[in-house]
Amino acid sequence: MAENYTLESGVTLRTDVKAKVKKIADKYNPATKKTITVTSGTRTASGQASAMYGKLSGGDKLMVYKDQTSAKEIKKAYDDGKKAKKSRAVIVKDMTKVIEAQIKKGKYISKHLRAGAVDIRSWDMSSTEKGAFRKACKGITKSDPILETTPPHWHLQF
Amino acid sequence: MKLLLALIVFFGCHSRGVQPTSAQRPTTASLLSFKSQGESCLWMLYDLPAGGEWSVLRTHGCPEQVVWAQETNRVYFIEDRILRSARWGEPNSAHALVGVPFSRDVSWKNLWIDQRSGRLRLGYLIGTSPIRTGDRCRYEYQGQAFETRCEGHAEEAFVIEAGVPRPAREGEEARVLPSFGAPHLAVMLELGPGTQWRRVAISPTRYEAGDTPGFGVLAAYAHPGQSTWDLRSQKRAGTCGALREADKGCSPPPWATPSTLEKLGGVGELGDPDSVEASYMAARGESGLLFRVLYGDTPHIVAPVVACRGECVVGMPLKIAESMESEYLTLSTSADGRYVLIASERSGTGAQVFALDSRGAASSPVLSLLDHQSVIWLPAGSIPKRAGAH
Numbered sequence: 001m002a003e004n005y006t007l008e009s010g011v012t013l014r015t016d017v018k019a020k021v022k023k024i025a026d027k028y029n030p031a032t033k034k035t036i037t038v039t040s041g042t043r044t045a046s047g048q049a050s051a052m053y054g055k056l057s058g059g060d061k062l063m064v065y066k067d068q069t070s071a072k073e074i075k076k077a078y079d080d081g082k083k084a085k086k087s088r089a090v091i092v093k094d095m096t097k098v099i100e101a102q103i104k105k106g107k108y109i110s111k112h113l114r115a116g117a118v119d120i121r122s123w124d125m126s127s128t129e130k131g132a133f134r135k136a137c138k139g140i141t142k143s144d145p146i147l148e149t150t151p152p153h154w155h156l157q158f
Numbered sequence: 159m160k161l162l163l164a165l166i167v168f169f170g171c172h173s174r175g176v177q178p179t180s181a182q183r184p185t186t187a188s189l190l191s192f193k194s195q196g197e198s199c200l201w202m203l204y205d206l207p208a209g210g211e212w213s214v215l216r217t218h219g220c221p222e223q224v225v226w227a228q229e230t231n232r233v234y235f236i237e238d239r240i241l242r243s244a245r246w247g248e249p250n251s252a253h254a255l256v257g258v259p260f261s262r263d264v265s266w267k268n269l270w271i272d273q274r275s276g277r278l279r280l281g282y283l284i285g286t287s288p289i290r291t292g293d294r295c296r297y298e299y300q301g302q303a304f305e306t307r308c309e310g311h312a313e314e315a316f317v318i319e320a321g322v323p324r325p326a327r328e329g330e331e332a333r334v335l336p337s338f339g340a341p342h343l344a345v346m347l348e349l350g351p352g353t354q355w356r357r358v359a360i361s362p363t364r365y366e367a368g369d370t371p372g373f374g375v376l377a378a379y380a381h382p383g384q385s386t387w388d389l390r391s392q393k394r395a396g397t398c399g400a401l402r403e404a405d406k407g408c409s410p411p412p413w414a415t416p417s418t419l420e421k422l423g424g425v426g427e428l429g430d431p432d433s434v435e436a437s438y439m440a441a442r443g444e445s446g447l448l449f450r451v452l453y454g455d456t457p458h459i460v461a462p463v464v465a466c467r468g469e470c471v472v473g474m475p476l477k478i479a480e481s482m483e484s485e486y487l488t489l490s491t492s493a494d495g496r497y498v499l500i501a502s503e504r505s506g507t508g509a510q511v512f513a514l515d516s517r518g519a520a521s522s523p524v525l526s527l528l529d530h531q532s533v534i535w536l537p538a539g540s541i542p543k544r545a546g547a548h
Binding site for chain 1: 265266287310311312313329331332333334335336337338339340341365366367368369370371372374375377394397399402403409430433435452453454455456457458486503504
């Protein structure tokens, strides 16, 4: 039998998190006749560093992160690498090392570095369906799902 | 209180569509809103200090994207997949220019006047999936195909040359897309002299997840002009992320703690400390706003919002409409800092305006436009000339 959820290519979820996503999808489907799409799950430090390199090279100031001290440490690795004219690959490696060191200290620049964060497609849901989705998450997610706006998606925390 | 009374009297006495008099020239605290009325949409201007309101334009539907071109005193907007233009301040001057070349299901779109070319540009994101063959990812869109280099699970490396992507060669400095997010194409078009759309650039991207690049992959091709401004960026300006980027607030000074907010805001449990903090925005003189910020992938302003002074030892919660209590909010002040506009981050509706005095006091809204769409400030320097003004 087909699942009531799909994963975008490249998205990985830990087994227990996948079971919880399935539970939400199985509650959401009977109410809406629709499936859900997972757009992001658990990320590696290098995957996060690569994404942050892309943001910094586009002029982003990393102001969306709660832990601004950690964000500045990662930005410093980028700035130092650029100043030393290092290649992208080397700078991403340097940034990865910083993120890994932060993780060792229990600091996570993105919640997706821990296994419990999941992003779900939201644009294909009507307001009634969004209500059904919130209801389906009750008792399964750690807190109410957050309907992000830029870019639009649901952020779930388990 | 006097201002509130003045607004009530003024709004009570003036019918919609009243033309401004010379005494009612827009000031540094002017708002623009879009209000559905029957079969049409009224573009309303509110001058708070003068207590004036009038309609500046009437269109069939309310637009999602608007660009003002001050030099030509024109406004451009997309309504029902048609690009239209109107003379600012002439209520019935809207006319169609050209259709937009995409279907309804684009994930994001924006309109601006490019500073370098001086022409209207349209950007949009559309969901798609590449076909992977070996280490190549192939995209097809509107009769044209291009490739990138597939890496790892789902990363892609490419270089954009003359507006078109090609696979990155080994060792070449390339843009690399993250392995997460939903695959999309970012497309940028420019309106030519014969009202024909010409493609400026196209690129694969990722969207619909935190930390994805979205339209940023084409940032090198976008040069928003100084003499124009658009609705999307004005709406975004009041979000927590944008306020921080502009160094305008939504950052927690050491004394702005959840317990201070809890005490002043009269609320109970503020939520998971890992996802919630108290933040602050300076407004007028020594007065400012203390509020709650909720984190998912990005920060969001949420109630309570407290007007306070100095380090917020004392303060007064703003009376936010019940329907907005669980919404994520945008928070912005008029250029003179006297007024605070609060609206929904997601929809732009639910707008309320509060007047702040120099002691940091405010409670009830002086203006509520709860059913209006996209209520935004019109900065003094960006208010287009009003044709036909007395």
